[in-house]
Amino acid sequence: MSEVIVITSGKGGVGKTTTTANLGVGLAIRGKKVVLVDTDTGLRNLDLLLGLENRIMYDLVDVTEGRVPYKKALVRHKKYENLMLLPTSQVKDKNAVNPEQLVHLCEELRKEFDYILIDCPAGIEQGFKTAIAGADCAIVVTMPEISAVRDADKIIGELNRADKNSIKLIVNRIRPQMVEKGDMLDMDDINDILSIDCIGQVPDDEKVVTSTNRGEPVISMEDSLAGKAYRNIVGRICGEEIPFMDFPKDSFFQRLKRAFGL
Amino acid sequence: MIEALMKIFGKEKKSSKEIARDRLKVVLIHDRANVSPEVMDHLKNDIIRVISNYMEINKKDMEISLANDEDSVALVANIPVSRMKHG
Numbered sequence: 001m002s003e004v005i006v007i008t009s010g011k012g013g014v015g016k017t018t019t020t021a022n023l024g025v026g027l028a029i030r031g032k033k034v035v036l037v038d039t040d041t042g043l044r045n046l047d048l049l050l051g052l053e054n055r056i057m058y059d060l061v062d063v064t065e066g067r068v069p070y071k072k073a074l075v076r077h078k079k080y081e082n083l084m085l086l087p088t089s090q091v092k093d094k095n096a097v098n099p100e101q102l103v104h105l106c107e108e109l110r111k112e113f114d115y116i117l118i119d120c121p122a123g124i125e126q127g128f129k130t131a132i133a134g135a136d137c138a139i140v141v142t143m144p145e146i147s148a149v150r151d152a153d154k155i156i157g158e159l160n161r162a163d164k165n166s167i168k169l170i171v172n173r174i175r176p177q178m179v180e181k182g183d184m185l186d187m188d189d190i191n192d193i194l195s196i197d198c199i200g201q202v203p204d205d206e207k208v209v210t211s212t213n214r215g216e217p218v219i220s221m222e223d224s225l226a227g228k229a230y231r232n233i234v235g236r237i238c239g240e241e242i243p244f245m246d247f248p249k250d251s252f253f254q255r256l257k258r259a260f261g262l
Numbered sequence: 263m264i265e266a267l268m269k270i271f272g273k274e275k276k277s278s279k280e281i282a283r284d285r286l287k288v289v290l291i292h293d294r295a296n297v298s299p300e301v302m303d304h305l306k307n308d309i310i311r312v313i314s315n316y317m318e319i320n321k322k323d324m325e326i327s328l329a330n331d332e333d334s335v336a337l338v339a340n341i342p343v344s345r346m347k348h349g
Contacts, residue, residue, distance in 0.1 A: 146282050146289075153290050182277030189279065193286055 004106050004116040005237075006135035008159075010151030012122035014143045015172040018208060019230075020119040021049040022219040023139075026234030028083035029220070032114040035074065037105075038088040039131040040121040041096050047087045050077060051215025061089040064101040070108060084113075095126050099133035106134030115237075124158050132159065137166035139199065143173050144185040153194055168199035170233065175204045176247035187244070200233035202226050203247055291328050295335050302326065309339065318345040 007020045017040070024036045038046040041061065047053045058073035063086070070086065077083040089096060102118075109116045120131035132138065138159050142152035152169070159167055171187045178184035185193075187201040205226035211218040219230040228245065235242045292298075306326050313319055320342040329338045 146286050149286055150289060150293065153293060157294065179279075182279050185279055185282055189283055193283065193290065 002110040002114050002116065003137070004110070004118065004135045006118040006120050006132050006138045006164075007141060008120035008128065008132065008138055008155055009122065009141040009148070010124060010155040011142075011148045014141050014148050015202075016122070016141050017045050017049055017119055018212065018217075019139070019141050019170060019172065019202075020046060020117050022217045022227075022230040023234060023237065024050075024083055024115075024117050025077075025080060025217045026219045026230055027115050027117075027237070028077070028080040030234065030238065031082065032238075033082045033112065034115045034117065035084045035086060035109055035113045037086045037109075037116065037118045039097065039102070039118055039127065041088045041092050041094050041127065042090065043121065044088050044090045046119050047075070047085060048215065049212055049217065050083075050085055052077065052085055052087075053215075056087045059087050059089040061092045061096045064097045064105065070105060094121055094130075097130050099130045102130050103134040124154065128155075128158070129162070132162055132164055135164060137168070138164050139168050139170055140196065141170045141172050142190065142194075144171060144175075144179070144190065149185065149190055149193060156194060156196060167196055169194060169196045170199060171201045173204040174201055174247070179247075198244075199236050200229055201244060202229040202233075291335055295328055297328060302328075309341075313341065315347075317343050317347055320344050 005023075007016050007023070009016045017038075020036055024034050027034045036046060036050075038044060038060065040046070044059075047056060052075050055075045057075075058068045060073070062068050063070045063073050074084040074086055077085070106116055106118075118131050118135060121127035140152050140155055140159075142148045156167055159165075169191070171190050174186065175184055179186045187198050191198050203225050205218065205224055207221055207224040208218045208226050211221060211224075217230075218224050218227045219234070221227045225245075225247070232242045232245060306324070309326065310319065310321060310324070323342050325338075325340040327338050329336050
């Protein structure tokens with residue numbers, strides 16, 4: 001049984017594309033056949049995060065407009081053979097693809113792949129409606145920041161209105177030290193406010209930046225905390241029960257130093 | 263100094279996270295109910311008009327707001343009555 005998952009957020013810059021790339025690689029490492037569909041038309045980035053920007057021949061709009069069969073537009077990952085990318089167009093706008101076309105494409109992709117992950121554009125306009133059209137379930141990415149949580153709530157409302165009721169939450173870029181000081185919302189707070197089950201919490205990790213620079217998603221880095229968080233999420237998507245990780249806490253001495261501004 | 267000590271033991275008056283939580287809860291009630299301040303204002307004026315047929319009310323001190331009660335939203339109105347109208 002294949003599954004179509006849309007990764008969405010409402011607010012831009014919370015890590016939708018990073019999440020899509022990492023979950024895609026993680027599922028591929030587990031031997032699943034995965035295709036990532038970038039629907040952020042006009043603002044193509046998923047190719048960059050995967051290090052595939054130089055291999056694109058055709059794009060999503062070429063496929064939906066019938067110029068090439070979808071198989072011709074797929075880009076195979078260099079390292080993970082069962083991971084494919086369907087890049088989007090960098091020149092067309094977000095309305096270049098309509099919901100019916102994407103639903104049809106998802107039905108085709110289901111025949112070949114175990115997981116179809118759709119990277120959704122920011123916002124709640126047509127691009128969002130198109131991206132969610134063919135999805136079985138949604139992952140809403142948010143950050144422990146009031147504007148991101150508010151937008152996530154809005155998106156959850158829109159998903160419900162579109163009868164997409166299987167929704168999971170990822171809280172991205174948590175800073176454990178700020179949470180500990182009481183200066184940042186934690187996963188439980190956000191869970192409580194949004195009333196949506198969390199499938200993961202990802203700490204803010206410099207390795208996300210360095211891995212993005214290289215075009216290698218952080219999930220493949222064994223020593224990264226964010227990478228571990230993403231590996232846990234992939235396990236949960238595959239149906240495993242994995243407890244949420246504890247972040248390293250400050251010692252009494254570190255709190256003492258900070259309190260005196262040292 | 264006392265503030266520094268309080269920080270060490272993790273006790274502060276109200277953390278910024280609690281403020282964020284409270285603000286979010288209020289704003290989401292309005293977002294979810296899809297009620298703009300403008301609509302609330304119209305509602306308030308309509309309520310004043312209807313109630314004024316029966317009693318004199320203190321418009322200045324009257325409060326109308328949406329409140330969250332578990333999973334439902336309630337319309338809470340506090341309308342001070344100055345005098346009943348007769349006949």
